[in-house]
Amino acid sequence: MGILTMKFGGSTVGTTTALPQVVSIILQEFERWEHLIIVVSALDGVTDALIEAAHLAQLGNRRGYRRIVATIRTRHLALVEQLPLKEEERGALKADIDHLLFDMLDVCQTLSEPSSVNLPVSEYIDAIISTGERLSARVIAALLRQNGIKGVALDAFDLIITDEVFGNANPDFARTREQVQANLMPLLERNLVPVITGFIGSTPSGKPTTLGRGGSDFTASLLAICTESSEVWIWADVDGMMSADPREIDNAHVIDELSYTEVAELTYFGARILHTRMVAPLREQNIPLCVKNVFKPQRAGTRVHINAPDFPSQIKAVTSSQSIGLSSTQNTDISELLTVVNYVM
Numbered sequence: 412m413g414i415l416t417m418k419f420g421g422s423t424v425g426t427t428t429a430l431p432q433v434v435s436i437i438l439q440e441f442e443r444w445e446h447l448i449i450v451v452s453a454l455d456g457v458t459d460a461l462i463e464a465a466h467l468a469q470l471g472n473r474r475g476y477r478r479i480v481a482t483i484r485t486r487h488l489a490l491v492e493q494l495p496l497k498e499e500e501r502g503a504l505k506a507d508i509d510h511l512l513f514d515m516l517d518v519c520q521t522l523s524e525p526s527s528v529n530l531p532v533s534e535y536i537d538a539i540i541s542t543g544e545r546l547s548a549r550v551i552a553a554l555l556r557q558n559g560i561k562g563v564a565l566d567a568f569d570l571i572i573t574d575e576v577f578g579n580a581n582p583d584f585a586r587t588r589e590q591v592q593a594n595l596m597p598l599l600e601r602n603l604v605p606v607i608t609g610f611i612g613s614t615p616s617g618k619p620t621t622l623g624r625g626g627s628d629f630t631a632s633l634l635a636i637c638t639e640s641s642e643v644w645i646w647a648d649v650d651g652m653m654s655a656d657p658r659e660i661d662n663a664h665v666i667d668e669l670s671y672t673e674v675a676e677l678t679y680f681g682a683r684i685l686h687t688r689m690v691a692p693l694r695e696q697n698i699p700l701c702v703k704n705v706f707k708p709q710r711a712g713t714r715v716h717i718n719a720p721d722f723p724s725q726i727k728a729v730t731s732s733q734s735i736g737l738s739s740t741q742n743t744d745i746s747e748l749l750t751v752v753n754y755v756m
């Protein structure tokens with residue numbers, strides 16, 4: 412069956428109700444596929460908190476960033492406390508969490524020194540905000556081991572190689588492919604299930620970078636193309652790509668199938684469920700993409716693939732982005748869509 416790459420979003424990895432679902436999905440797919448690659452986001456809200464901590468550090472507000480780091484620590488430790496883990500595994504996980512947060516506090520500390528004005532601040536910020544995914548990957552890997560799967564947490568610094576655009580880095584596909592061959596494929600061959608941090612990468616010289624907000628989706632698609640995965644599944648807490656924002660439109664419904672062009676347009680114009688840059692690499696290699704609900708795994712969700720049915724001029728979805736609204740029809744190019752925007756306005 413090949414390789415399945417699955418990404419679990421922030422709302423699915425941080426609660427004691429969602430985590431058993433995540434584990435049971437992984438257990439089930441482990442039986443069906445030759446290899447699994449798991450990509451995880453930070454727990455919901457953790458990246459925001461880390462950005463705030465980095466900001467406070469920059470302002471020299473030690474009390475402020477320490478308070479935030481303490482809250483992040485309490486949240487992770489409380490979660491770990493409630494998970495069904497053997498004491499040994501739980502102890503090791505807590506020590507790992509403390510270790511990561513301790514190192515991160517060190518970076519905050521450096522950033523808060525008056526002399527930091529001479530430092531490359533954005534590099535330090537990426538080192539801080541990459542911590543969220545590093546924490547969640549360790550939690551999920553421990554849970555997998557507890558359930559008889561050889562889960563191993565992997566920081567993507569050694570896999571995703573990027574340029575130096577800190578905060579919104581661009582992957583170097585050739586180098587990333589080499590790293591994946593050298594550092595990831597051997598793990599799969601040993602039947603391990605890597606639980607990989609989304610969102611983060613590093614420069615060729617090893618400085619941590621991040622891929623932009625929501626970038627874990629992009630990580631999943633990069634790993635999928637480098638490993639020639641058969642499919643990519645994005646797990647969220649909604650049923651799939653919706654025809655409209657359900658908070659705005661009562662009868663919004665799940666769209667069963669979309670083409671790569673349609674999904675790229677929808678993400679570009681405000682459908683925040685997927686990262687805009689994730690679609691192009693998948694389209695290039697024709698790798699199907701599914702968006703599914705962790706709480707209703709039996710539902711098909713939305714499937715994006717090359718053979719998505721074609722009904723030209725049928726409106727499939729509406730997105731809104733602050734003052735503009737956009738409806739997407741199949742087979743339209745951006746200029747046609749912009750005509751629709753004008754009409755909606």
Ligand code: ASP
Nearest residue numbers: 452458610624625626627
């Ligand atoms: N944790 C990062 C963010 O909140 C990346 C992601 O969730 O995909 O933007």
Ligand code: MG
Nearest residue numbers: 420625684685
């Ligand atoms: Mg997301």
